[in-house]
Amino acid sequence: MAKVRVHELAKELGITSKKLLEVLKESGEFVKSASSTIEAPVVRKAHEYIEAHPELIEKKKKSAKKPASQAKAGKSGERAVDPDAEKADGAKSQSPSRARAPEGKDAPGDGSTSAQASPAAERTAPRAQSGGAPVPGPKPGPAAAASSSKAPAEKTDKPREAAGAKAAKPAAPKPGAPKPSAPKPAGDKSKAPKPSNPKKKRSGGGGPKPQAPRPGNNPFAPAQGMPRPGGGGPKPQAPRPGNNPFAPAQGMPRPGGGQRQQGKSGGRSGSSRPRSGAQRPNPSMMPDRSSAQPAGRSSSGGNRGRSGGPGRGGPGGPGNRGGGFTRSGGKSRGGSTAGAFGRQGGRPSRGRKSRRAKREEFEAQSSPMVAGIEVPRGDGSTVVRVRAGASLADFAERIGASSAALIAVLFRMGEMATANQSLDEDTFTLLGAELGYDVQILSPEDEDREILEAFDIDLEAEDEAEDDKDLVARPPVVTVMGHVDHGKTKLLDAIRSTHVIDTEHGGITQHIGAYQVHLDYEGQDRAITFIDTPGHEAFTQMRARGADVTDIAVLVVAADDGVMPQTIEAVNHAQAAGVKIIVAVNKIDVDGANPEKIRGQLTEYGIVTEEYGGDTMFVDISAKLRTGIDDLLEAILYTADADLDLRANPNRDARGVAIEAKLDQGRGAVVTALVQTGTLRIGDSLVVGTAHGRVRAMFDDGGGAVEEAEPSRPVQILGMSTVPAAGDSFLVAPDDRTARQIADKREAAQRAATLAKRRKRISLENLNDALKQGTVQTLNLIIKGDASGSVEALESSLLELEVGDEVALQIIHRGVGAITQNDVNLATVDNAIIIGFNVRPAERVQEIADREGVDMKFYSVIYSAIEDVEAALKGMLKPIFEEVQLAAAEIRQVFRSGKFGNIAGSIVRSGTIRRGAKARLVRDGVVVAPDLEIVSLRREKDDVTEVREGYECGITLGYRDIREGDFIETFEMQEKPRD
Numbered sequence: 001m002a003k004v005r006v007h008e009l010a011k012e013l014g015i016t017s018k019k020l021l022e023v024l025k026e027s028g029e030f031v032k033s034a035s036s037t038i039e040a041p042v043v044r045k046a047h048e049y050i051e052a053h054p055e056l057i058e059k060k061k062k063s064a065k066k067p068a069s070q071a072k073a074g075k076s077g078e079r080a081v082d083p084d085a086e087k088a089d090g091a092k093s094q095s096p097s098r099a100r101a102p103e104g105k106d107a108p109g110d111g112s113t114s115a116q117a118s119p120a121a122e123r124t125a126p127r128a129q130s131g132g133a134p135v136p137g138p139k140p141g142p143a144a145a146a147s148s149s150k151a152p153a154e155k156t157d158k159p160r161e162a163a164g165a166k167a168a169k170p171a172a173p174k175p176g177a178p179k180p181s182a183p184k185p186a187g188d189k190s191k192a193p194k195p196s197n198p199k200k201k202r203s204g205g206g207g208p209k210p211q212a213p214r215p216g217n218n219p220f221a222p223a224q225g226m227p228r229p230g231g232g233g234p235k236p237q238a239p240r241p242g243n244n245p246f247a248p249a250q251g252m253p254r255p256g257g258g259q260r261q262q263g264k265s266g267g268r269s270g271s272s273r274p275r276s277g278a279q280r281p282n283p284s285m286m287p288d289r290s291s292a293q294p295a296g297r298s299s300s301g302g303n304r305g306r307s308g309g310p311g312r313g314g315p316g317g318p319g320n321r322g323g324g325f326t327r328s329g330g331k332s333r334g335g336s337t338a339g340a341f342g343r344q345g346g347r348p349s350r351g352r353k354s355r356r357a358k359r360e361e362f363e364a365q366s367s368p369m370v371a372g373i374e375v376p377r378g379d380g381s382t383v384v385r386v387r388a389g390a391s392l393a394d395f396a397e398r399i400g401a402s403s404a405a406l407i408a409v410l411f412r413m414g415e416m417a418t419a420n421q422s423l424d425e426d427t428f429t430l431l432g433a434e435l436g437y438d439v440q441i442l443s444p445e446d447e448d449r450e451i452l453e454a455f456d457i458d459l460e461a462e463d464e465a466e467d468d469k470d471l472v473a474r475p476p477v478v479t480v481m482g483h484v485d486h487g488k489t490k491l492l493d494a495i496r497s498t499h500v501i502d503t504e505h506g507g508i509t510q511h512i513g514a515y516q517v518h519l520d521y522e523g524q525d526r527a528i529t530f531i532d533t534p535g536h537e538a539f540t541q542m543r544a545r546g547a548d549v550t551d552i553a554v555l556v557v558a559a560d561d562g563v564m565p566q567t568i569e570a571v572n573h574a575q576a577a578g579v580k581i582i583v584a585v586n587k588i589d590v591d592g593a594n595p596e597k598i599r600g601q602l603t604e605y606g607i608v609t610e611e612y613g614g615d616t617m618f619v620d621i622s623a624k625l626r627t628g629i630d631d632l633l634e635a636i637l638y639t640a641d642a643d644l645d646l647r648a649n650p651n652r653d654a655r656g657v658a659i660e661a662k663l664d665q666g667r668g669a670v671v672t673a674l675v676q677t678g679t680l681r682i683g684d685s686l687v688v689g690t691a692h693g694r695v696r697a698m699f700d701d702g703g704g705a706v707e708e709a710e711p712s713r714p715v716q717i718l719g720m721s722t723v724p725a726a727g728d729s730f731l732v733a734p735d736d737r738t739a740r741q742i743a744d745k746r747e748a749a750q751r752a753a754t755l756a757k758r759r760k761r762i763s764l765e766n767l768n769d770a771l772k773q774g775t776v777q778t779l780n781l782i783i784k785g786d787a788s789g790s791v792e793a794l795e796s797s798l799l800e801l802e803v804g805d806e807v808a809l810q811i812i813h814r815g816v817g818a819i820t821q822n823d824v825n826l827a828t829v830d831n832a833i834i835i836g837f838n839v840r841p842a843e844r845v846q847e848i849a850d851r852e853g854v855d856m857k858f859y860s861v862i863y864s865a866i867e868d869v870e871a872a873l874k875g876m877l878k879p880i881f882e883e884v885q886l887a888a889a890e891i892r893q894v895f896r897s898g899k900f901g902n903i904a905g906s907i908v909r910s911g912t913i914r915r916g917a918k919a920r921l922v923r924d925g926v927v928v929a930p931d932l933e934i935v936s937l938r939r940e941k942d943d944v945t946e947v948r949e950g951y952e953c954g955i956t957l958g959y960r961d962i963r964e965g966d967f968i969e970t971f972e973m974q975e976k977p978r979d
C-alpha cells in the first residue's frame, strides 16, 4: 500500500503516465515505466510538481473525472474524492488525494460510501474488509498505496500552502519527528476534521497501537507507515538520520530507488526489485497475498513475506513479524525504520537490511531450536577438533554455542552431561552428527601441539626454520634389540665396560637409562649414545609416546639360536620406525654357532647383508668374550656417516626426551633426559611432560656433574616438580612461569582424557544402564583366582547364569595369580570387569586400574561373585558394600611365641594398622587367609591400638602360617551409594 504505480498516480493526478514519467524524471526521479512503483515521497513530489505546473492540471482535470468514474470498487473512495476535490478545491486543483481528506468530512454525506469517504476509512476499510470485498483485494495494494501516498500528500499539502514545494521536505523535521507530524495534521488541516482521520488511521493500525512503544513493531500496518512516520518513526529513531524518509537526501533518493540502487547497490537492489517486480506483474498474486494477510496489510505484508520469508521460516508464523524485524533489524537499523514508516520508509531500508539480516535469518533458520536456545549448526562436513576428554563447554566454545544449549541437545538425545564433564569420543561423534559437525578428537600429539601453540611455541616451525649452517654433527643414538637371551644386556655391558671412561670422575658407573661411549674413529674422537634399556618393548613404548629417539637399531641374534619370534618383532618395529638396522651376530664363541645361517635367515625379512649385495651391515661378535665390539661400534659410526644425516643445532634452547624418570629419596624427581637439539644448561626452565622446574643439577652416567648437555647427550636432571613418564618430551621454556603453565595444561588435558576413559568404562554398577543404552551387549569378564580349581569353578558358575537375550556373558581371560597390569590392559581394551577371587592386584596395578577406570571386584566366596554378577545383569544390584583397604604391613620376621602363637614382626607400608581390624594375609599376590583379624598389636613392648605407616610393629593374627615377605592387609566394608 505504500507504493503506487506510476500509471495509477497518473490517473489520480489526471495526467498521462508518460507525462508523469517525464515529470518524475525532471524532478530527478528515475522511474522506468508506467508500471513501476514509486514511493510516497515521490508521489508527494509529483503532486507538488503538478501543482506548480497548472498546464498539466488542465489535463488532469479532464482526465481526473475519468479515473474517478473508472475507479473500481475499491477505489470508490477515490471517486467520491474527485468530486469533492472539484467542489472543495475550486480554483485550486487539489490532488484527489488531498481532496479526499476533506471528502472524508464531506463524504459522510455520501451515504453509500461513507466508510470509504474518509481517507482513513478508505485505508482501514479495504483492509478490514479485505476478506469480504473481493475486488478490493487486489486493489488494496495500489489503493492503499495510493492512500498512504496520499497521506504524505496531505502533509505536503500544508507545507505547500505554507511554503511551497520545499516545505514538504522540511516537513520531515527529522529531529522533532514526533512533532512534525503532529503539527502538520493538526495545524495544517485542523480545519478539517482530520484529527479524526489520523486517529482513524491509527486505529486502522489498531494492532500496532498497543505496541505503541515500539513503532517499528508493525511493519505491515499501512496506516502506520505514513501517519506515524512523522510521529512514531522519529521518536525512537531520532538519532538516526537515515530514519527519516522525508529528508530530501534520504527521502527522495530512496524511494526513487534507482538512484541509490544504481549508484550504490544497483546490482543488488536491482535483483530485489525484479523479484518484487516479478510478482507485481502478476496481479493475481496480489489478492492472494492480501487475502492471506488478514490484517489487510496484505501488500506490504506480502512483500515482506517475500523478502523476509526465508528468515522467518525458522521462528515460525506468528513470530514472523517480530522475528523478522526484531531480530534482524529491531535494534539497530532498517527494521525499526521499516516499522516506523511502513513501506515507504521501510522498503529501502529493508533492502539495506536484507544483506545482513538475510544472512542472519538464514543462519537462524538452519539452527535447531532447542529448549528455546539456538545452536549453531554445521553443514555436516564442518570439522571441529576437540581434545580427548574435552567437556561440553569446550565443544560449545568451539562452535560458538552455549553450554546450556548443548546440554539440552544431549538431553534430548538421551545423554545426561554437565557442562564441565568430560565426554568420550562416541558421545562427541553423536552430538556432532546431530548438529552437523564432524567432530574429530585430537591425537595426544596434536593436542600437545595446540597447548604449545598457546605459548607461541611451534616445534615443527622451529625445526623447519633451522638454518643448515647452524647444524653440527651429533652422535648417533642406538637401541639394542633382539630375542630373549640372545645377549642384549651382555652386549651393552661389554660396550660400556670397554669404552666408558668410568674413571674420569672417579665415580661408579650407574644405570641411568642411557650412556655414551667414545672411541677413536678415523682419527677422531667419536661418541655413540646407547639407550640402556634393551628390548623393543621400551623402544615401542617410547615411540608410542611420540618419542623417536633412536637413529640406529642393533639387532642382536645369537648365532647358536638363529632368528626367533622376537627377532622378527624387533625387525618389524625398527622398520616401522624407519630406523637403520645393524645386525650383531652374537655368541660366535659358542660351539655350533653358525653366523652364515643368520645372514641367510634374515634375508627373508628384507635384511640383506652387504656381502649378499644388500645394505645391512652384519658384525660377528661375542659379548661374552668382548670380541668384535669395536667392529660393531665402527659399523655404527660408518652407517651413521654414510646413511644418516645426524646433525643438530646446539645453539638454541634444548629439546629432547625423558628416557627414564624416578623418585629418589633425598634428590626428588630424577629424570634422565636425552638432548635431541639445542644445549641444556643448569638453570634452564624446563618442562618435561607434566613435570616442570628449573634444572638444578645434571649428571652423566658416570656420576660426574655436567654443566651443559649438547645434542645426543644423556644426562640425569634434578629439579623437576614431579616424576614425568619415560618417553615424555622436554623443552626449555622461556621462563619458569611458562614452564609451569605448560605443565599444568598438559596435566589438565591428561586428567580430562582419563576422566573420559573412565566415563566410558563399564562397572557392575552401571552395567544395567549400559545395557539399557545399548552401549554394551556383552559383559566381558576377566577372572583371576588363587587356584585353577576356584577359577574354573567360578567361570563355569558364571557361564551358567541365566542372563536372557539382552546380554551375553563372556570370560575373555582367566588365570591364576595376582591381578597384573596385563589384565588391566586387557580390561581396558575390551571394556571388561576384573573379578579377583582370593587374589589382589600386584604392585601399582590398582593405581593403573583406577587411572584407566577399570572396575576390579574382589571376592573370597564364589557365591558372592556369582550373586553380584547376576544382580548386575538383572539390574538388581543393591547398594553395595565396598571393601576399602585401610593399611598394609609387610612381615619382616616371624617370632614364635608359645603364648601368642606366631608374631609377625612387620613394617607398616601404607595406611594405619588398627587393632581389631579385619585382615587378610597375602602371599605373592595371592590371598592365603582371607578372613583374619588384627588380634593384637604391639610397638616395642607396648600394646597399642594403631601403628602408622613407616613404623615397625608386632602383629598377631591368630593364624599360624605366616612367613617373611607376606603382606597383612587390613580392610573394612563400606557402603557405597549407587551411582
Ligand SMILES: Nc1nc2c(ncn2[C@@H]2O[C@H](COP(=O)(O)OP(=O)(O)OP(=O)(O)O)[C@@H](O)[C@H]2O)c(=O)[nH]1
Binding pocket: 482, 483, 484, 485, 486, 487, 488, 489, 490, 491, 534, 535, 586, 587, 588, 589, 590, 621, 622, 623, 624, 625
Ligand atoms: N657364550 C656366550 N654367551 C653369551 C654371550 N652373550 C650373552 N651370553 C649369555 O647369554 C645369556 C643371556 O644373555 P643376556 O645378555 O642376559 O641376554 P638378553 O638378550 O639381555 O636377555 P633378556 O634380558 O632376557 O632379554 C647370559 O647367560 C649370557 O652370559 C656370548 O657372546 N657368548
